[in-house]
Amino acid sequence: MSIFNTGINPFKKTKVVPIFLTITDDYSKYAAVAIHSLMQHSNPKRHYRVIIMYDKLSIANRWRLRNLVTKNCAIEFHKMKYNLYMQIIVRYCAKRSGSGDFFASAVYYYRAFIARLFPQYDKGIYIDSDTILLDDIGKMYDLELGDKVIAARVDPKVAMVPEFVEYVKNALDVPAKDYVNSGVLLMDLKALRKIHYITKMTDLIKEDAELVAPDQDYLNVILKGKIKHLNKCWNLQPEGEDAKGAKLLHFNLSKKPWFHSDINCGEKFWEAARGTGFYGDLMRGMEKYTQKDAEASAYQIRALIEKADKLSKVKEPLIKVT
């Protein structure tokens, strides 16, 4: 066990709630806020284990994240190994970088490895680093999956954009009403191991299809019919949504509260940022953010919609599980 890992031994505590995040150095400060908010809303009677999966993460950032540890919330770091699966993903991503693609980084795919890399857990949660907890994540962990493999929220951003609706229907053969967001996942890890999820995904990646939101598109296609719809309170996306009753806020896609001061529920982010040790970094990041950066971000969204429009014209789905 590395000196960076803290707290409860997962092999001895049966009731620990494992929560996975996948980050880079750039994202450490946002992940710190997500983790801090999770700890602030934890149930003192329960045990939690935050597992950070990374490839490159400086020792300084690992120390700073490690400092967030509390009595009932342990922190663990897991460095990703460059195995055959990863090789396929990295190769696929390398072809996509520079094309204005949001999802050209291998880090988006780490969540697909959780079941395989952590056989000690039968159930687990994945959260994006652009999330904030407003309630105990243990309550989400307790939700029953029944015969479904994962629980995730139907993606509200898809229904807002007609190009996305057409894209998921035609290119993925998934109706928009069933297409889920992969930013918050409750996973039956046993079931994911049983269906060899990571092998299924990398087999599809090898076909080298051009997609809009790769990791999320693969998830929706591979697990079609096996996904329970998570209540929106567990993945509430404040941009364009009423945040009343939210238990988890997800600042998905474009407008981030750490760059823009006029974001719905942005104050919740800054409240949770206090005490993380990253507050100053976050403030400086906001000060440095320019009009040009905002334009580049808006351009990326437009490019994504254009791509969805182009790809929705296909006659056959772009990926299919055989």
Ligand SMILES: [Mn+2]
């Ligand atoms: Mn996100």
